Amino acid sequence: MNTFKSSMLIIIFTIGCLFASCTKDKTSKELSVSDQNFNSDWLFLKDTVDNGQNVFLDDSSWRKLNLPHDWAIEGPFKKGSDLRTGGLPVYGEAWYRKHFTVDKKYSSKQISIEFDGAMNNAKVWLNGTYIGERPYGYIGFEFDLTPHIKFGEDNVIAVQLSPEDLAARWYPGAGIYRNVRLKINSLVHIPQWGTYITTPEVTDEQATVSIKTTIKNANMSSSDIVLETILKDEKGTVVGSNSSSVVIQKSAEKDITQTIKIAKPKRWDIKTPVLYTASSNVLIDGNIVDSYDSEFGVRTIDFDANKGFILNGKQVELNGVCMHHDQGALGTAINYRAKERQMQIMQSMGVNALRTSHNPPSPELLQVCDRLGIVVIVEAFDEWKMGKVPNGYNKYFDQWHEKDLRDMIQRDRNHPSVIMWSIGNEILEQSKEDGWKLTKHLNDICHDEDNTRPTTIGFNYYPAPFVNKLAYQVDIVGMNYWPLSYTEIKEQNPNMILYGSETSSQTSSRGVYHFPIEAAVQKETNHVSSYDGVVGPPWAYLPDAEFDAQEKNPFSLGEFIWTGFDYIGEPTPYAGKDNSTNGRWTLDWPSRSSYFAPVDLCGFPKDRYFLYQSQWTTEPMVHVLPHWNWEGKEGDVIPVYAYTNCDEVELIVNGKSLGKKVKGVDTTKVPAEFHDFEKGMYTSKYRLSWDVPYQPGSIKVIGYKNGKAVAEKEIKTAESPAKIHLIADRTEIKADGNDLSFITVKIEDVSGNLCPIAANDVNFEVTGEGTLAAVDNGDQTAITSFQANHRKAFNGLCLLVVKSKNDAGEIKITASSEGLKSETIIVKTK
Numbered sequence: 001m002n003t004f005k006s007s008m009l010i011i012i013f014t015i016g017c018l019f020a021s022c023t024k025d026k027t028s029k030e031l032s033v034s035d036q037n038f039n040s041d042w043l044f045l046k047d048t049v050d051n052g053q054n055v056f057l058d059d060s061s062w063r064k065l066n067l068p069h070d071w072a073i074e075g076p077f078k079k080g081s082d083l084r085t086g087g088l089p090v091y092g093e094a095w096y097r098k099h100f101t102v103d104k105k106y107s108s109k110q111i112s113i114e115f116d117g118a119m120n121n122a123k124v125w126l127n128g129t130y131i132g133e134r135p136y137g138y139i140g141f142e143f144d145l146t147p148h149i150k151f152g153e154d155n156v157i158a159v160q161l162s163p164e165d166l167a168a169r170w171y172p173g174a175g176i177y178r179n180v181r182l183k184i185n186s187l188v189h190i191p192q193w194g195t196y197i198t199t200p201e202v203t204d205e206q207a208t209v210s211i212k213t214t215i216k217n218a219n220m221s222s223s224d225i226v227l228e229t230i231l232k233d234e235k236g237t238v239v240g241s242n243s244s245s246v247v248i249q250k251s252a253e254k255d256i257t258q259t260i261k262i263a264k265p266k267r268w269d270i271k272t273p274v275l276y277t278a279s280s281n282v283l284i285d286g287n288i289v290d291s292y293d294s295e296f297g298v299r300t301i302d303f304d305a306n307k308g309f310i311l312n313g314k315q316v317e318l319n320g321v322c323m324h325h326d327q328g329a330l331g332t333a334i335n336y337r338a339k340e341r342q343m344q345i346m347q348s349m350g351v352n353a354l355r356t357s358h359n360p361p362s363p364e365l366l367q368v369c370d371r372l373g374i375v376v377i378v379e380a381f382d383e384w385k386m387g388k389v390p391n392g393y394n395k396y397f398d399q400w401h402e403k404d405l406r407d408m409i410q411r412d413r414n415h416p417s418v419i420m421w422s423i424g425n426e427i428l429e430q431s432k433e434d435g436w437k438l439t440k441h442l443n444d445i446c447h448d449e450d451n452t453r454p455t456t457i458g459f460n461y462y463p464a465p466f467v468n469k470l471a472y473q474v475d476i477v478g479m480n481y482w483p484l485s486y487t488e489i490k491e492q493n494p495n496m497i498l499y500g501s502e503t504s505s506q507t508s509s510r511g512v513y514h515f516p517i518e519a520a521v522q523k524e525t526n527h528v529s530s531y532d533g534v535v536g537p538p539w540a541y542l543p544d545a546e547f548d549a550q551e552k553n554p555f556s557l558g559e560f561i562w563t564g565f566d567y568i569g570e571p572t573p574y575a576g577k578d579n580s581t582n583g584r585w586t587l588d589w590p591s592r593s594s595y596f597a598p599v600d601l602c603g604f605p606k607d608r609y610f611l612y613q614s615q616w617t618t619e620p621m622v623h624v625l626p627h628w629n630w631e632g633k634e635g636d637v638i639p640v641y642a643y644t645n646c647d648e649v650e651l652i653v654n655g656k657s658l659g660k661k662v663k664g665v666d667t668t669k670v671p672a673e674f675h676d677f678e679k680g681m682y683t684s685k686y687r688l689s690w691d692v693p694y695q696p697g698s699i700k701v702i703g704y705k706n707g708k709a710v711a712e713k714e715i716k717t718a719e720s721p722a723k724i725h726l727i728a729d730r731t732e733i734k735a736d737g738n739d740l741s742f743i744t745v746k747i748e749d750v751s752g753n754l755c756p757i758a759a760n761d762v763n764f765e766v767t768g769e770g771t772l773a774a775v776d777n778g779d780q781t782a783i784t785s786f787q788a789n790h791r792k793a794f795n796g797l798c799l800l801v802v803k804s805k806n807d808a809g810e811i812k813i814t815a816s817s818e819g820l821k822s823e824t825i826i827v828k829t830k
Helices: 335-349 363-373 397-412 435-449 485-494 542-552 605-614
Strands: 003-007 042-045 063-065 096-102 110-115 122-126 131-134 141-144 156-161 180-185 194-204 206-217 225-233 238-248 252-263 276-284 287-296 298-304 310-311 314-316 318-323 351-358 374-380 416-427 455-459 476-480 500-504 558-562 620-623 639-646 648-653 656-662 668-672 680-684 690-692 698-705 708-714 723-728 739-748 762-768 770-776 789-794 797-804 808-814 823-830
Touching: 042 680, 131 141, 194 287, 194 298, 206 225, 206 238, 206 276, 206 287, 225 252, 238 252, 238 690, 252 363, 252 698, 310 374, 310 797, 318 500, 318 605, 335 363, 335 605, 335 739, 351 558, 363 620, 397 416, 397 435, 416 476, 416 500, 435 455, 455 500, 476 485, 485 500, 485 542, 500 542, 542 558, 542 680, 605 620, 605 639, 620 698, 639 648, 639 698, 656 690, 668 690, 723 808, 723 823, 739 823, 762 770, 762 797, 770 789, 789 797, 797 808
Parallel strands: 318 351, 318 558, 351 374, 374 416, 416 455, 455 476, 476 500, 500 558
Antiparallel strands: 003 194, 003 298, 042 063, 042 096, 096 156, 110 141, 110 180, 122 131, 122 156, 194 206, 206 252, 225 238, 225 276, 276 287, 298 310, 310 314, 620 639, 639 690, 648 656, 648 698, 668 680, 698 708, 723 739, 739 797, 762 789, 762 808, 770 797, 808 823
């Protein structure tokens, strides 16, 4: 396939809501009921409970909490646990129960409950009656409760979760960790994920919007209905509408396709992520019985074997990251602001693309990407029939894969940010001669549900997927860690569309520097040097090697680095497989988080963040490393590195210029070992370096473009720690019980310089209309609870996260440490 074309689309998340149509008869009645937030006042017990679904069970001593909830992040860390999941207590049985009442006035309605995800092996009961189950923790699901609801009386919903040991290769979290809604629908309504919006024709003058809407009739008689669809722009102005009259037979569903034209459409794009809203109203006898809002975007996508990814007619290189779904110290319990902050930090590095590794994401993540202008590869599975861990998804694949895959696509296909469906990652079927058959089966499911986007897989066993023909069953081929093979693959398959689906996998610890720079791993501290010599798994390699491969192979769509953020679990290179422990990775405690990313678990940039920024952004920038506090090394040579997107960089040490170096001309030797590279030093044109005899003072770099100074950065030798400095990412947040403020805690000297090796223990007091949500410091070896009221600084920094309550007011945050001047800041809630 030479080109895969698609024009479209798209929705953010679908939530039934009350909507007064501007075109309906003003005398009509609105009978629809908006979805109810069902997150509050649950009861929780982490234990095995006999008959936990029993209506008469005494649950008065159970813990009361609100969802979303990740019980595992509460700890404690356990030595000897599977370090792929961070040494946290992910496994074991737990129960959630909720008592609730549904008003008798809704007795003629259909009542259902929707879970965006529950980790995992979820089983649900209502009033003691088994309702249903869903093993896969990453997929949303909905159950009809109507036959078992007691209207006007107390109802009890019970959810049993039983995540298993050795069920994942990363920290999955545990609990009802995504949002839950109670739906009160008329018997005639638009069901879950009931709209499918595409834009098959788009020009600057006009866009054709096609909306396929499913109507469900749960009545025992046929129904005459009118489907009224109204399109609004980002300001709420009506830009088009259509109305259809149809008859739906009893106990049946019917798809209705409508076409609406938008004049002079505003396109969804990476730089201008404009969203429209389609409001779908179902009317019977002039009354609105159901309303359903769907956000979408007008855009075109095209994938070409030679030109790469084309968005709205313009070629775009994918500067992508892979990311697991945890939110650092907050765990996996979904929070919109936490996801938004993660992706904003990625955008500031130059990221424009995301691969959801290796599972369906939360609806909120796609909502964030829709709004920020980040394109997404949505990934379904990490394994198929052949398992990678003893209790992985392969146990459920035969029974559940088709429903899980179809549901994922139906849920996410209206998002303009979504550009590809990934049906697998490093699947073991690559090694099987008949593995192509299963690949084709999954590929066909994707095309059946959505023919506007291509399919892909991240392959890693080169050349196995080509020999066994799996690579020829998907539309676009992703290669994990094979940049040196791009040219060869292309020569053998000139019409194939390729990209780096997983790249680099290099490891480092923020603010850590080892000498000599070749000695990147330190067993005494379990830290990896930020000089960024290659340390990690055997497949790892320098980012520079991928930059070079992408430049030499412009047909590639781009790359997705492993990973954007550090994540809990998989602490390579301080973990390995111990065959005596049934497949656990248990080595090198206390490492409990990954080292892979250019950003640590807190979201604080490592040096490599600036290396990527130097390649992926155009706003003039320059970065210098290491820090300049090297007491006892006076006179020793310290390698100084600079990363920039400018033409050249000048280094000034203690006021004296050490000269300019030109990017791409003056090269730097970097420690490297990778695939076919010889072990030793790698010559990089993406870094500049000087050897500097150390003396306290300062180092400053100045970036020049066209001979003009346009950027600079200076690092000064810090004196002894003297004070704490608090910086809130937002000083005003919503008083909704969910919004967050992320507060950077800096240890500074009397002059305000960051103390780059400070490890002071900082205590936190949070009062007023907020609570302490989490603490962290980015140290992959720290095993203090993420929910403690104190944290040691790691190389001068730590993080405090505060969450709002439901009342407007102020949150007062005070940070103190013995021997340091404390600081207090105020965050307002509105």
